[in-house]
Amino acid sequence: MIESKSNQQVKRVIQLQTKAKARREENAFVVEGPRMVSETPAHLLRKVFVSEHPTEEVEQALLSLDSSLVEQVADSVFKTMSETVTPQGVLAIVTKPEYGLETFFRRENGLYLILENIQDPGNLGTMLRTAEGAGVDGVIMSRDTVDLFSPKVVRSTMGSLYRMPYLITDNLAATINDMKRRGICVYAAHLQATEYYDELDYTKGSAFLIGNEGNGLRPETASLASSGLKIPMAGRVESLNAAMAAGVLMYEASRQRRS
């Protein structure tokens, strides 16, 4: 059992929890709680740490795991490794999932979400979770989007991180142009657009382009879109929360594709 906070493995987990750079260098991240650990695909699971006195739910989750990967940690040490206020007694180091472009574009008339510089971890996580629910084929993020593998994002994806193909692009403009060449209609959500989102047809290949929470899309990014769209606002609301706007759009596409 690990009993010291200066143990190398403990330090490594803390680095992965707190530093995007460490996550990049190791190509790994940390997940917490019995549910997230259980949902981790076996080939991505590197190491599991369990607290000294695990709950029954944690014991249950451990049953299905390769026991050679599991290490016990003193409760006080486990607390320093956890990013949550009430640690759930199990956490794991996980290899970042990777998706090739063929996964992204395997379906004809695919549905996509393109995110520029989203900064709120809860928003990004919720967008991934909602994208999976709405049947989206892939999520594209600009490099300056908040780190997908930061603890808060991971937590709010509720496991969708393991299932939703994603792509982080250094050149968002080139990616948008590539998608357009593939016949995907790219819709920029912005407040100055003239068309309402529910007057457009998303049954063919479609992508929704969503901008930063405070500033919206950069004009040069919005100008690359095939078309603009806006969500009607009653009252004196200027805009919806970015994740909410993405969700409303993705579920409208889902609705059209089902009916």
Next chain:
Amino acid sequence: MIESKSNQQVKRVIQLQTKAKARREENAFVVEGPRMVSETPAHLLRKVFVSEHPTEEVEQALLSLDSSLVEQVADSVFKTMSETVTPQGVLAIVTKPEYGLETFFRRENGLYLILENIQDPGNLGTMLRTAEGAGVDGVIMSRDTVDLFSPKVVRSTMGSLYRMPYLITDNLAATINDMKRRGICVYAAHLQATEYYDELDYTKGSAFLIGNEGNGLRPETASLASSGLKIPMAGRVESLNAAMAAGVLMYEASRQRRS
């Protein structure tokens, strides 16, 4: 200028920021930042505190306010009064807005959101903001819902708090039954429902009943609804985030009512 952290007004603000009980007893709450302060209706504004070195944006916001309500505070003291990591240099004590039932039910075929035991402040704030955008007439909350006037909820409403009629009920069952008697169809969003949300008609008086983030609606509450509904989920997503589910439903009602 207030220069001491033990000043009575400073202590009062801190109480209002941190304790729902204090907010209840004083029938008041605190808003922060030039935008929220500017949006506060004049008759609700009790007192404004501004930091020693206000930004231009704060100066601008102060111009439209009754100067007899404004008091300056030393920067270090202002910091202790603020609930945000980077204080915006202005905050105000505000009387809770009140809405009578006639505001709620003034429109024929109104649209409503009914919330049971929502616990995440960001979710509640986002729901209010989205409700205003979707043209909802009122939001009903069970008493055990997170305090609408806690700093995080206030912040995430982005001002909708001042415009969206709300009602906090001690008896959710009685309120639901009252709404049904008024001819409003109450739809319970839950995972076991058989009908998809986009197959139902929301152009008549409608209310969406949304339950707690972790546990959903209590069975006895769900059983009071006129009808159940579910949002289709692709992939392996079990449910959407509660605010997202509410947003998708409210915007589907908005879409039907516009088309």
